């Protein structure tokens with residue numbers, strides 16, 4: 001079993017593994033759970049359905065390397081999934097277009113967010129409505145040509161914190177209290193991504209996941 005994430009024994013620093021899952025380069029080899037199949041059936045297009053199923057297959061495959069507990073997910077008040085059989089195993093999933101990220105840690109609650117960069121002409125108006133005021137003001141200072149990219153970088157930072165807290169978009173616009181570490185994740189030029197934890201320091205390890213391994217194969221590099 002893969003070494004559990006959480007605390008760096010040398011420095012006692014919380015750490016997080018971030019698994020990078022390119023969902024469209026992957027074969028389907030993990031059978032969906034009934035709940036996943038039911039939710040997938042509600043997607044309007046086949047690509048969306050396929051990406052959802054592959055992201056969730058990857059999530060389960062990854063979590064299986066950290067725990068032998070049954071992957072019967074519970075859902076917290078605002079929708080954040082957790083494992084009732086091992087609630088100290090923290091994880092979070094984000095997916096956007098062809099990219100999924102799975103963050104796993106122990107002891108420290110984490111959130112992850114990935115967004116595909118795309119045209120967003122109304123980004124200033126969205127920031128003024130949903131970002132904390134300090135982020136909206138900072139975005140206004142960015143030259144217009146660079147504003148859309150900066151919008152998505154800030155968006156993922158803010159969303160990752162909200163997801164760490166488990167409040168999701170219910171908390172949009174709020175300044176979160178306490179010490180936070182938010183780290184950028186490099187997943188190529190087409191995406192912005194961040195991982196966040198409610199702690200002073202956080203060590204991140206990024207790992208590539210391949211979904212095209214046959215079942216039973218050690219799919220982890």
Ligand SMILES: CC(C)(COP(=O)(O)OP(=O)(O)OC[C@H]1O[C@@H](n2cnc3c(N)ncnc32)[C@H](O)[C@@H]1OP(=O)(O)O)[C@@H](O)C(=O)NCCC(=O)NCCS
Nearest residue numbers: 078079080081093094095113114163164166167168169170
């Ligand atoms: C959950 C939420 C943060 C997702 O944001 P997103 O950028 O669209 O999606 P992401 O890909 O980054 O994350 C989705 C994953 O985060 C996880 N998640 C769901 N709710 C979460 C929450 N409150 N906190 C942290 N993680 C959450 C799930 O694993 C979800 O995967 P799934 O949708 O495939 O099941 C956002 O939709 C939200 O805040 N929802 C709150 C509830 C809400 O506002 N409902 C509106 C109707 S009342």
